[in-house]
Amino acid sequence: MSQSKITLRPPPNVEFVQGYPGIPPGQERPQAEVKGIIELRFGKEGMKSKWVRVELRKVEVLPTGGAANTFYDFIGPSPFDVWRATNEYDILTTRDFQFRLRIPETIPPSIALERGAGIKYELIASVCIKGKRGVLRKDASSVLSSTAQIVIDKHELHQAWPIYCQPNSKATEMNNLTLEVTRGNTCYGPGDRVSVTATLKSDSFPTVVLRAFEFMLQETVMFRASPKAKKGGPLVRVTVIGEQKVPVNATMYCGMHHVAELGCMIPHNHTSTTVNSARHIDITYKIIVRAIMETGKPYIIEMPVIMSNWSRSSSIDAVR
Template identity: 45%
Template sequence: MPNVEVTIIPPLDGEFVRGWPGIPPSLENPPAGVQGDVVVQTLKEGVSAQWVRIELRKVEVLPGGGENNTFYDGLGPHPLTLWGADDKYNNLYSQRLPFFIGIPDSTPPTVTLQNRAGIRYELVATVCMKGKGVLSREKNATVRKMVPVIIDKHELHSPWPIYCQPEKQEVTGADGNLTIERRQTCHGPGDHISVAATFKLNSTYRVVVLQGLELTLKELINFRTTYDKPPLTLLADVAETKLPVNTTVYAGRMTYQTELACQVPRTHSTPTISTAHHVYVTYHLSIKALLNTGMHIVKDFPVIITNWERCDAQPPLFFLAIS
């Protein structure tokens, strides 16, 4: 094997990722991407080589890991050729080869799930050289280097104005109406999720006991191998609040109003993921009114969960300047 070493180094600040992944580029916002240098070190006389390439790969892993549960996808132009021979082979000498690979807006964030599942990213640099063949047939030899890259998504900042619009919805049950109001649709670790709930009878001839109200943040994870097979589904309660009420509500203008709140655990780090191929993570708020008639009223709201704590999730200054 020829004496060649390959390394991948980030810019001087030590960060491969540039820009704001997930935010479309504009005059104030440069395109997001992964930037660095591939460093090739050879002997003084160089080495006969065919090409030097770099690739940014998304790796989706289903529970259990292993070859059959691991799926690779290249991002951007892949592989990207940084150096190529004019003919079949040329001498390759020690040098630094800069690269920039754009990150599409739809790229899902890096996430680690239980049982070795998750989504990760890796930069892979490869040098293809002329190898020693048998008789007149030559076989290429390759040297490869891989480094991990963490990609966070900035469209998942909870303070973005798009997530801070008031919303009001009403659901009608057999024995009453439940009206829900909320002010935010995206939350992060440590956030309090609150809604205003109003219960009212929908009949002028009945009396109902409102036994309690429940607020639950539910997480649904789907792992899909192929589209012709049903996914593996995991459903879990992330946070909940159960409020005993035991109040008699009479028909007419009488209503029962209260605020329900629960807290996203500070240790919760799994964001909403909707653009991957094999790993999907979604969340919804379930609000339930428990009635003594047994005809409970349930209303579900989709909600986005981010892995950014609110103190770290302020929108970039360039966005605040133009919004």
């Protein structure tokens, strides 16, 4: 047993993750996969073994961690046997096994959050070996394992994809006042400027006073514990990524409109991304635009945003 060893290695000169996770395969895009080699090293006589398998699993960790806040899910057909004995145990000698595991398009990306929370992926190779028979017990077996941490980035989150670069608008109307917000993109990443055009139109015969426009880019992180947890309800944390206030103080007559360009910069060190396919962690983003009137009652429009963890230059290179 002391001479037995199992090791996980990526293919020569490349990483474990191959292809473009999150993007369907095509003529020029291979299927996203985890590829690698399981190296088994035994003594000269080999070892009686039952199976050799590999598995890919997702690990979701809630803030503060610990067993109660850590959740595991197998990804794809895991565990996957790369070798299995014909009988209960067969002699297995030193050898290498190649493997490939398909990466589903819908899995969430790897992400690190505050207080140890986040989503990560583990690749685990293991071999089941027959142990020695004891005086008072039947044959025992033991499992040798090797684990590798892998990072899965999602390529559907590139902000340069044409589907994210189509202008769109949203409007709300009340008391003969219409607030309309127009934007040119729906996906942004670190270092990008999020910008919108806000227009307030008045069809009101009594004059109204527009005090200001306000803009906010908001992140909402939701942590959902196990249904068996004693504390009820998810933990929700809301963070303002950026904001802007534009004073106006304009009197508006019927038929008039006022336009303002609003926005903010996303910090270059912002690493969180939209997550909507995990079991215990959700991360969403939205733009909130307010037109503040003299009465104090705001007109509000909210628009969802997809947040990427790719820089724009990386996205442009990837989408070409």
